[in-house]
Structure formats: C-alpha cells, structure tokens
Amino acid sequence: MLLFVVSAGVPVVLVLGAVTGWSRSVVGAPVWVAWTVAVLAVLVGFPFAWFSTPLGTRSATNLLLRAYRRDGLEAVEQQYLSKLAPRRAGLQLFNLGLALDRAGDQDGAHVVYRHAADRGSPPAMVKLGDRLTRHGDDDEAQEWYRRAAEAAESS
Known part of the structure; x- marks a missing residue:
C-alpha cells in the first residue's frame, strides 16, 4: 500500500507543483525543468502504482x-x-x-x-x-x- 501511495502521490505533487508554479518559486527550477520532472515522474510512477495493486x-x-x-x-x-x-x-x-x-x-x-x-x-x-x-x-x-x-x- 505504501508503494502505491508513494508511486501515485509523488507524480501528482510534481504535476501540481509545475501547474501552480510552486516548483519555480520554492525550488527555483525553470518551468521546463519542472514539467520535465513531472512528466517523467508520471511515466515511471503510475506503472509502479498500478503493478503494486x-x-x-x-x-x-x-x-x-x-x-x-x-x-x-x-x-x-x-x-x-x-x-x-x-x-x-x-x-x-x-x-x-x-x-x-x-x-x-x-x-x-x-x-x-x-x-x-x-x-x-x-x-x-x-x-x-x-x-x-x-x-x-x-x-x-x-x-x-x-x-x-x-x-x-x-x-
């Protein structure tokens, strides 16, 4: 269950950070970096979340x-x-x-x-x-x- 929560939660947080500009204002990442990290997290995290169910x-x-x-x-x-x-x-x-x-x-x-x-x-x-x-x-x-x-x- 923990693997599911982490694998699904981290991509969601990174996408929300990119959408709201949080990752730019707090972390200092440029917009393209925030979106690249968010997309990679979704591509890796969601399959891990799925196969942990x-x-x-x-x-x-x-x-x-x-x-x-x-x-x-x-x-x-x-x-x-x-x-x-x-x-x-x-x-x-x-x-x-x-x-x-x-x-x-x-x-x-x-x-x-x-x-x-x-x-x-x-x-x-x-x-x-x-x-x-x-x-x-x-x-x-x-x-x-x-x-x-x-x-x-x-x-």
Whole structure:
C-alpha cells in the first residue's frame, strides 16, 4: 500500500507543483525543468502504482501466462524475468505456476514450480514439496521442505 501511495502521490505533487508554479518559486527550477520532472515522474510512477495493486499483480501474471503459452517457459524467463533479482523472478514464476494450476495444466505448473524453487522462492519450494509428496517422492519432497524453511529463516 505504501508503494502505491508513494508511486501515485509523488507524480501528482510534481504535476501540481509545475501547474501552480510552486516548483519555480520554492525550488527555483525553470518551468521546463519542472514539467520535465513531472512528466517523467508520471511515466515511471503510475506503472509502479498500478503493478503494486492486486489487480495490477494479476495483470502481470496474465501477461506471463500468455507469453508462456505462446513462447514457452524459456522465453518467459529470458524476456521478462532476466532483469529481476532471482528471488523476485522466483515469486513471479510461483504466481505463473499458480495460474497454470488454476487453468488445469498440472505438468506445466510442476515445471514452473521447480524453476521458481531453483530461484529461491520459499512458497514454490513448499508447493513443489507437496506435489512430490503426492507423487510418492518423499525424499526429494523433504529436501525441498528443508530448503524452504532455511530460505524463510534467512529472509
């Protein structure tokens, strides 16, 4: 919620500052600088605000799901997730796995959960452990549960 407030509030304040002349009178910025900063803040801030909401998060997951169905997992990881930190990419992959689960693609979800777990996502490690337990691979499942507990403690 704080990310949403800051991401949406700062651009609004900068635009209001440019419109009212506040940024010129208080900060001493020329009009063109005030407007340039305001426009850049809007272009960067509003997408951050959108993707910090539940609806925006679902939108990002749906984008990954469409790309996965069109191009495959490797393309999704390379095109969309390669610029993210491993933990964040793991979380996005975990969300993709949940979407595949809901869509009934159990095999695809299993592969995606494994990739997310390899990137350090504790929820994906637990989900992978659950799936392995259901398939009778208790030794590997216990290993994933242990790794999930260690990853959760370290964060």
